[in-house]
Amino acid sequence: GELVRALRAGIPPARIVFAGVGKTDAELARAIEAEIGHINLESAGELRRLARLAAHARRPVRVAFRITPQVVGGTHAYTETGTGVTKFGLPADEALELARALPAGGPVVVAGLHVHFGSQILSIGPFVEAARRAREEVLRFRAAGVPIATLNLGGGIGISYQDEPPLSPAEIAQATAPIVADLGVTLCFEPARYPLGAAG
Numbered sequence: 001g002e003l004v005r006a007l008r009a010g011i012p013p014a015r016i017v018f019a020g021v022g023k024t025d026a027e028l029a030r031a032i033e034a035e036i037g038h039i040n041l042e043s044a045g046e047l048r049r050l051a052r053l054a055a056h057a058r059r060p061v062r063v064a065f066r067i068t069p070q071v072v073g074g075t076h077a078y079t080e081t082g083t084g085v086t087k088f089g090l091p092a093d094e095a096l097e098l099a100r101a102l103p104a105g106g107p108v109v110v111a112g113l114h115v116h117f118g119s120q121i122l123s124i125g126p127f128v129e130a131a132r133r134a135r136e137e138v139l140r141f142r143a144a145g146v147p148i149a150t151l152n153l154g155g156g157i158g159i160s161y162q163d164e165p166p167l168s169p170a171e172i173a174q175a176t177a178p179i180v181a182d183l184g185v186t187l188c189f190e191p192a193r194y195p196l197g198a199a200g
Contacts, residue, residue, distance in 0.1 A: 029053050038062035038111040054107035062111035065095035092137050099146045112150030122158035124175050131176040138183055155190030159197040
């Protein structure tokens with residue numbers, strides 16, 4: 001329902017990113033119809049379903065491959081999402097293979113890469129490490145002929161539940177932007193609980 005709510009709230013479709021595991025065909029079809037910014041792909045199976053739906057709709061769809069950056073967020077074990085043992089995302093080698101196999105002029109267009117490494121992150125280190133790993137992958141994908149225009153460095157920005165000092169988006173931007181600045185990518189973040197978590 002998040003996609004529907006974002007569209008109803010007047011968010012420009014081009015600024016919407018659809019992420020998450022377990023996307024249904026109906027949800028993917030709605031995202032294609034709305035021509036949103038891009039869809040973050042979690043698996044080869046999701047790519048196959050999306051390609052079929054986009055071909056049926058006769059509309060191209062922009063995607064970012066969610067790769068596991070092998071970064072430990074330093075949060076609770078249940079919310080670590082950045083290593084190969086989680087259910088989220090693809091190994092970078094597999095994502096590159098899938099991206100290279102996409103037909104030119106086909107319904108699926110590679111827009112970028114996405115990494116995510118946990119929730120309730122309270123230290124800057126994982127964001128910096130993720131930016132460095134993501135930079136390497138952007139260069140590798142481009143060298144293999146896969147254009148990467150967008151880099152999504154995930155979310156998981158922690159908030160203060162008791163007395164934890166929270167991170168600010170400005171701190172994260174100042175630490176990560178210089179690492180990827182020369183790539184010329186559009187840099188995205190997912191604020192997660194940060195905007196609303198402390199509102200109650």
